[in-house]
Amino acid sequence: MKKVFILLAAVLFIAAGTAAFGAISTTPHNLTLNTNPVYTSSSTATLCGFCHIPHGGNTAVAGLPLWARQGQAASFYSVYGGGTTLAGTTVNAPGANSLTCLTCHDGTVGVGITYKNGVAATPYTMTTNTGGHITGNGALDWAGYNSDATLSGYNPVIGGSAGDDLTNDHPVGVVYTVGSAGLGTAPSWAKLYSSRVECASCHDPHDMTNDPFLRAPAATICQGCHSTK
Numbered sequence: 001m002k003k004v005f006i007l008l009a010a011v012l013f014i015a016a017g018t019a020a021f022g023a024i025s026t027t028p029h030n031l032t033l034n035t036n037p038v039y040t041s042s043s044t045a046t047l048c049g050f051c052h053i054p055h056g057g058n059t060a061v062a063g064l065p066l067w068a069r070q071g072q073a074a075s076f077y078s079v080y081g082g083g084t085t086l087a088g089t090t091v092n093a094p095g096a097n098s099l100t101c102l103t104c105h106d107g108t109v110g111v112g113i114t115y116k117n118g119v120a121a122t123p124y125t126m127t128t129n130t131g132g133h134i135t136g137n138g139a140l141d142w143a144g145y146n147s148d149a150t151l152s153g154y155n156p157v158i159g160g161s162a163g164d165d166l167t168n169d170h171p172v173g174v175v176y177t178v179g180s181a182g183l184g185t186a187p188s189w190a191k192l193y194s195s196r197v198e199c200a201s202c203h204d205p206h207d208m209t210n211d212p213f214l215r216a217p218a219a220t221i222c223q224g225c226h227s228t229k
């Protein structure tokens with residue numbers, strides 16, 4: 001009995017250890033995994049290193065999380081609704097935790113290019129698997145996929161053909177105001193940044209439990225915030 005217990009404890013310990021490394025490593029955001037849509041075979045690339053850096057991170061915008069990438073300035077983007085929602089709430093320029101995503105997802109910056117202290121590192125050579133949506137390397141990598149028409153339903157490029165178009169996307173840079181647009185008290189999973197909704201309010205870039213990288217199941221995520229609609 002004692003042996004069984006020890007064995008069980010060991011199994012639980014190993015399972016816990018695996019879970020700690022589980023979240024992002026099996027997702028399309030592990031750009032070092034050769035079964036993913038886009039990846040590199042470079043032996044110097046690290047999983048976290050495509051987005052984060054321990055020293056020399058991007059400080060252009062307050063709130064960037066030790067960011068190893070550079071992208072466009074916030075003012076580059078055209079915002080939803082010409083700057084106001086139907087309820088009259090201001091739609092500000094995208095904040096830090098939208099700009100993070102856009103350093104890859106606006107289609108203007110090659111995913112293989114990382115930065116330290118504002119200086120570009122030698123780009124990683126990226127490879128595309130069948131079903132992946134990137135060709136070539138360097139800047140404008142995703143350009144061939146900017147046209148929504150080329151992909152049915154799924155398009156990793158959010159910024160449109162010039163990369164700057166957020167006008168047809170759910171507002172970001174918008175203050176979460178209870179009572180506006182049927183919004184209830186913000187659910188605990190919704191991560192607000194200075195009371196604002198940004199890309200990472202709905203998406204957790206480390207976790208595909210709710211495909212695609214959502215903080216709540218796709219079927220109910222809208223009602224989570226718009227709870228009185």
Ligand code: HEC
Pocket residue numbers: 024029030047048049050051052065097100101191200204205206
């Ligand atoms: C594809 C890009 C990407 C990769 C790869 C990535 N992260 Fe992040 N990470 C982000 C973004 C964007 C944020 C800010 C959004 C947020 O609040 O979660 C963030 C935030 C964080 C935070 C602070 C927020 C929190 O959860 O408390 C930590 C810590 C973190 N990441 C650790 C890691 C580690 C460790 C790895 C590698 C195992 C990693 N990340 C890989 C994009 C990435």
Ligand code: HEC
Pocket residue numbers: 028029037038050051097100101102103104105111131132133134156199200203204205211212213
């Ligand atoms: C280092 C570049 C990089 C950053 C930064 C990044 N992504 Fe991604 N993301 C990718 C790549 C590459 C893919 C896979 C694209 C493909 O299918 O070809 C992807 C896929 C996705 C998908 C689709 C997943 C699926 O398979 O259905 C979502 C959603 C997504 N990212 C959201 C985000 C959000 C939100 C952020 C910021 C919080 C972010 N990403 C930051 C590179 C990045």
Ligand code: HEC
Pocket residue numbers: 098101102105153154155156157158166169170171172197198199200201202203212214218221
């Ligand atoms: C209000 C919540 C919300 C916000 C804010 C949001 N997304 Fe999404 N996003 C979703 C949902 C829900 C889906 C899944 C849609 C589907 O499957 O049809 C999605 C899908 C995606 C996809 C997959 C490709 C596609 O066309 O479905 C990408 C990439 C993505 N989001 C990136 C972003 C980026 C970058 C931002 C910020 C500019 C952002 N998202 C802001 C809710 C959000």
Ligand code: HEC
Pocket residue numbers: 081084085086087088089170171174175176177180181183190191197201202221222223224225226
């Ligand atoms: C994290 C919370 C959150 C989630 C999740 C969320 N929204 Fe929103 N949504 C907001 C906020 C904040 C506003 C701005 C409200 C205002 O006008 O004050 C908004 C505004 C809107 C608007 C009004 C736009 C306008 O022009 O007035 C629509 C429509 C909308 N959301 C649809 C959706 C849909 C569909 C989903 C699910 C895919 C969704 N929302 C998920 C927070 C959220």
